Amino acid sequence: MTDQKVIERANAALAQEFELDLGSMLPDALFREDLGLDSLDTVDMVVVLEQEFGIKIGKDPAIASIRTVGDMHAYILGKKREISPSPE
Amino acid sequence: MWIETDMTTLMDTVGIIRLNLIFFGGLLGWTFLFIPLSSFLWAWQVCVQRIPARRSIRDLVHFYGQICCRLLACQVPIHVDNRAGQLPMPCIITPNHQSFFDPYCLGLFRVVNLVFAVRAWPFSIPLYGRVMRKAGYLNTEEMNIDTFVRTAGELLREGSTVIIFPEGTRSRDDRLGRFHSGAFKLAVEYGVPVVPMCINGTGRVFPKGSRFGRRASVRVSLLEPVRPEDFSRFGPMAHLRLQRHVKAVMKEELDKSSHATSHSLQPPRRTLMSKAKQLFAVCFLICAVLAVTGCRKSVPIVNHSSPIPLVQNVSDKQIAEAIIRAGAKTGWEITPTKDKTLFGTLHVRGKHRADVIISYNEKTYSITYKDSDNLDYEGGNIHPNYNKWVSTLDANIRNELAALSKK
Known part of the structure; x- marks a missing residue:
């Protein structure tokens, strides 16, 4: 799966679950201030991404530093490379 | 106009x-x-x-x-x-x-x-x-x-x-x-x-x-x-x-x-x-x-019947133990009496007593009134606190059985 596909799947999964407008999920959009997600939503976001990509995130400390949609993309892509390091 | x-x-x-x-x-x-x-x-x-x-x-x-x-x-x-x-x-x-x-x-x-x-x-x-x-x-x-x-x-x-x-x-x-x-x-x-x-x-x-x-x-x-x-x-x-x-x-x-x-x-x-x-x-x-x-009138007894969450590879003994644990959380003393049946008794402030029969099968469990003391029982009506205690017991049993189903 290409990086772009991963980003599209992540955006689609979060947009569907949290009723977000796909068009507003820009890389520099802040989850709290721009998209209205709070700390509980962050916990649910982890669950949604785990289910979407079949990965285990759990209580990874790196999650706490995710502020923007772009941060989330970078995190997911990093996880993807950990699982399958060979380029596609 | x-x-x-x-x-x-x-x-x-x-x-x-x-x-x-x-x-x-x-x-x-x-x-x-x-x-x-x-x-x-x-x-x-x-x-x-x-x-x-x-x-x-x-x-x-x-x-x-x-x-x-x-x-x-x-x-x-x-x-x-x-x-x-x-x-x-x-x-x-x-x-x-x-x-x-x-x-x-x-x-x-x-x-x-x-x-x-x-x-x-x-x-x-x-x-x-x-x-x-x-x-x-x-x-x-x-x-x-x-x-x-x-x-x-x-x-x-x-x-x-x-x-x-x-x-x-x-x-x-x-x-x-x-x-x-x-x-x-x-x-x-x-x-x-x-x-x-x-x-x-x-x-x-x-x-x-x-x-x-x-x-x-x-x-x-x-x-x-x-x-x-x-x-x-x-x-x-x-x-x-x-x-x-x-x-x-x-x-x-x-x-x-x-x-x-x-x-x-x-x-x-x-x-x-x-x-x-x-x-x-x-x-x-x-x-x-x-x-x-200023008095709380008696209310009809509410007996409970609830579904058991899907539990695989769980024995009757484990279900009984889950029910006993659930009762212990709020002071119920629950003991098995016969196959798939338990007896529960609750003493409150040394003045009130409530007894129930808890029975279960593969799909459901039930909590049924058996006896009481000093709870204004008459003709199927009882002090409203009895219903509250049994509802709490029912909720705790559901929680324990749900926890069993997740294992």
């Missing part, structure tokens, strides 16, 4: 002024009356009837809300529709949110031991905030999600009914906003049913940002309880699927609520003065009855 238009506008304005004078004036008067009245009733309930202090405050707040609803009903039609019937105890009620009046709408239904989980700002309202803290209401902005779930879970285990507005704020356009999942996470974690509550019209009576009320029809519906066990197959996504389902049924109800039939609290066709007299008479009568009787 312009005269007619001016007259219509004038009549509308007069109507709005009358509504606001009667409602807000009545609300102020009722609040001032309620302060001394509730102090007396609270002292009576705590000192004479031995009702826990917090429980007394919660039920008095519910009584306050009942009269507030009657005040509003003098001016606007309120349609009430209870499809939930007798509410499971405990449960989580999830109302949508259109106006400040929505919490009062719980006064339209027979519910007890209500605990509201709300944001921080209501706690800063003079008098209201103090009562809310005394009642043990939850300030969701003061705690993280884990603390909230744990604290609310303890309240559910005690038999409280928790009210959570999943939108978290008032809607500006009468449409359902995005739901937060806290209520549903709590429901799944503790195996407690969710009762959706649909409030339609309060946002038109008291629009957000407006200081004055206006005439509009209000409809309040309690929908059938939704069991979280039905979503256990979704694993870690169970609470999100439960949330999605509840929101869908609420949206459907709100969309068609203007067509449903129900009984209504219609404002009588009377003069302003006679409406005020009627309200005063209702308040006085209620106060007089409560003061004279």
Whole structure:
């Protein structure tokens, strides 16, 4: 799966679950201030991404530093490379 | 033509002024009356009837809300529709949110031991905030999600009914906003049913940002309880699927609520003065009855029958042990008597005793009244506390069995 596909799947999964407008999920959009997600939503976001990509995130400390949609993309892509390091 | 238009506008304005004078004036008067009245009733309930202090405050707040609803009903039609019937105890009620009046709408239904989980700002309202803290209401902005779930879970285990507005704020356009999942996470974690509550019209009576009320029809519906066990197959996504389902049924109800039939609290066709007299008479009568009787009458015994979550490779012995653990949480001594049957007994303050028979098969378990002492049992009726204790036992058994199914 290409990086772009991963980003599209992540955006689609979060947009569907949290009723977000796909068009507003820009890389520099802040989850709290721009998209209205709070700390509980962050916990649910982890669950949604785990289910979407079949990965285990759990209580990874790196999650706490995710502020923007772009941060989330970078995190997911990093996880993807950990699982399958060979380029596609 | 312009005269007619001016007259219509004038009549509308007069109507709005009358509504606001009667409602807000009545609300102020009722609040001032309620302060001394509730102090007396609270002292009576705590000192004479031995009702826990917090429980007394919660039920008095519910009584306050009942009269507030009657005040509003003098001016606007309120349609009430209870499809939930007798509410499971405990449960989580999830109302949508259109106006400040929505919490009062719980006064339209027979519910007890209500605990509201709300944001921080209501706690800063003079008098209201103090009562809310005394009642043990939850300030969701003061705690993280884990603390909230744990604290609310303890309240559910005690038999409280928790009210959570999943939108978290008032809607500006009468449409359902995005739901937060806290209520549903709590429901799944503790195996407690969710009762959706649909409030339609309060946002038109008291629009957000407006200081004055206006005439509009209000409809309040309690929908059938939704069991979280039905979503256990979704694993870690169970609470999100439960949330999605509840929101869908609420949206459907709100969309068609203007067509449903129900009984209504219609404002009588009377003069302003006679409406005020009627309200005063209702308040006085209620106060007089409560003061004279002050007694909690016996109620019909509620026996429970609940489904057992799908459990694979779990023995009868493990199910029995789960039931025994559940009972131990609230003081029940439960012992096996014969195949798939247990006997439970509860002693309270050395004066009251309740005995039940708990039996189970592969699909269901049941809790049935057996005997009691000093609980006013007669002809199938019993002291209401018995039903509360058994409901808590039932909820704890469901939690323990749900935990077994996850292993």
